[in-house]
Amino acid sequence: MKKILILLLFVPLFSCNDWLTVEPEDSVTFVNYFKNEEELKALHNGIASYMKNICVGDQPQFYNSLDADNIEWTYQGFWTLDPDTYLPEESMVLNVSWANFYEAIYMANVIIENEYRFENISKERAEFWLGQAHFSKAMTYFRLAQIWGDAPISKGSESIAPEGKRPALEVLEEAAKEAKLALTLPTYDQLRDVDGKQITSKQYASLGTVNTLLANIYAWMGGLTREEKYWKEAESYASEVIEGRAGAYDLESIGGLITNVFGKARSSVETIFCIDNDPIDIDRQYETRFKAELPGQMLMTYPYTTTDESAIALLAEDYWDDYTKIYVETVESIYPDENDARRREFWYQLGELTYPLTEWDDEVGDFVEVGREASPCAHIAKWRDVIIQENTQFVQDRPVIATDGDWIVWRLADLILLRAECRANLGLTTAVDDLNRVRARAELTDYDGPTDKESLRQEVFDERRRELFGEGQFYFDIVRNGYYKKYLRGKFQELTDQDIKNGALYAPVSSGAFEKNTLMTQNTYWQWQK
Structure with missing residues (x-):
């Protein structure tokens, strides 16, 4: 166990990609590792620690298409493609960096490239951890292509040569290649941990997860090229999962969707891949508010962050421009059929919620309610289980600070x-x-x-x-x-069309990527925005 802890302490120091800012170690570094399966799991846990940022972290795409009528002023620039918001030299709104992405790729490479050192590990168990590593690489390259488009492709954990960016299509091809190497993984019900017990977390990759990733990779390639061959591949891999050949998945009932998929039950036949979000995983005592990238993307309001109807009414006023909000009429336009159960289940009392109207009463010496007014704003109710700050040293009114459920x-x-x-x-x-x-x-x-x-x-x-x-x-x-x-x-x-080709729909490369890499270039669109 001591050896594993030492490995975990030093893994961040082993990063080898010259587009990061860390120098590599050669293969001698790992000569005493990989002596048992616990050490493979320790490395995989290190990769998993980066997956939250890779899959659901605070990247621009969470904000530049926020489906709402107004967005908090901090993120307005993402809505409008404002360079002052995007460019890392000029804004600290988000840390739009791929550093953690390449950390994950590096650690996956360490596992894959050191297979020959594995000891006391059966072939079956080695294939399991290698499959997890290949999936992690594939997922990371896929997300790099979605967020940044062109990106470097690692030559391996020991390479220190500068690497230029490769076209997005090549990055996606690399993702597909790695994903196919993970097709050896079993279905999710057959996943076993080092102690032989069944793995229930769907953050671990399974055959269904890998096929779903491949479907997404090829669908994205189809969107980039409009070539039918990619949509055919995507359709085929999706069918493996949908038709039950890669695991027994099914749709929940509409109520089960709320409880089991988005709720704290954290167990559903519908979930294919998620990021574990256990309240005990993070020391939450210092957190005092919702983080913008949490499920619901800033639309979480009544009855989550407050139950004070007067405060809710104030937030609902048109003049409150800093408040992220969506109007009832907008939601009704998105869900035009009144019989749509998602109107009922995804939204809190849509079109029925009222707020108090108050007037000052001299006799009472306070504001008193004189009537009710229909709320112009809609309030999302997809995520109903929440985590409340219990430490009154930090907050007095016990606000909600997070959703209590996995990140799907x-x-x-x-x-x-x-x-x-x-x-x-x-x-x-x-x-x-x-x-x-x-x-x-x-x-x-x-x-x-x-x-x-x-x-x-x-x-x-x-x-x-x-x-x-x-x-x-x-x-x-x-x-x-x-x-x-x-x-x-x-x-x-x-x-x-030229702006699109030049990378306008992708995030700019952060300044840290240029520090040691003489071959790094900015996306053409963003280069001209400086």
Whole structure:
């Protein structure tokens, strides 16, 4: 155990990529490691510590497409493509850096490249940990391509040579290659830990997770190139999961979706991949408010952060411009069918919630309620289990500081609708079958609209918007479908085709990536924004 702890202490110092700021060690560093399976698990835990940032961290895409009518002023620049917000030299709004991404890739490479040193580990168990490492690399490269587009591809854990960026399509091909090497993983119900006990956490990769990742990789490649071969690949990998060949997944009931997927039950047949978010994992006593990247993306209000109706009424006023909010009429336009169960389950008393109207009463010496007024704002209720700050040393009114549930990356409804999107792009009317399966859970009748390619593609996009509201997919759906001028704001509306080719829809490369890497270049679009 002492050896494992030493390894974990020094792993951050071993980073080898010259686009980071850390010098590498050669293979001699690890000559005394990999003597048992516990040490492989320790390295994997190190990778897992980075996955929150890689999968659901505070990257720009969480804000530049926030599906709301107003956004907190701090993040307004992401809405409008304002360089002063994005460029790291000029703004500290977010640390838009890929450093943790390459830390994860490095650690995965350490496991993969040192397979020959494994001792006292069976072939089956070695394949399990190697599969986890390959999945982590694949997931990280996929996210790099989504967020930054062009990015370096590591030559290995011992390389110290400067690396220039590779085109986004090559980064995605690298992700696909690594993911395919993880297809040896078992289905999630067959995952076992070092002690032989079943693994229940769906942050561990399984056969279903890997196929879902491949479906997403190829769908993104299809969006970049509009080439049918990629949508065919995506459709095929999605079908492996949807049709039960990569694990037994199923849609929850609408109530089960709230309780088991988004709630503190943390156990669902619908969840494919998530980031564990256990209250005991992080010392929360110093936290005093919601973090913007938590599920719900800043739309969490009543009845979560306060139950003071007067405070809620104040926040709902039009003049409160700093407040992130979405109006009832906007939600109703997103969910146009009054019978849609998601109106009822995803939103708190939509269109029915009222606030008090008060007037000063001289006799009472205070404000008194004189009536009620309908709330103009909608309040999301997808996430209902919350974590409250108990330490009154930091806060007196016990505010909510986090959602109490895992951070869902992919669930079955998402994958079903992704397959529908691929089928629509392929001109296949079977996309309607996938659409109807998700609509049925929402208590809607079958889709009876036009089924030409573009109409069906738009309808699938709209259904993903409804089903996945607040789950962090909206921006990627917009980019993949080329709908940025239709749904994004500000300078997004002015982008030319050349701007898109130059990387306008990607984040700029952070300044830290240039410190030791003479081959690093800024995305062309952002270079011209300085």
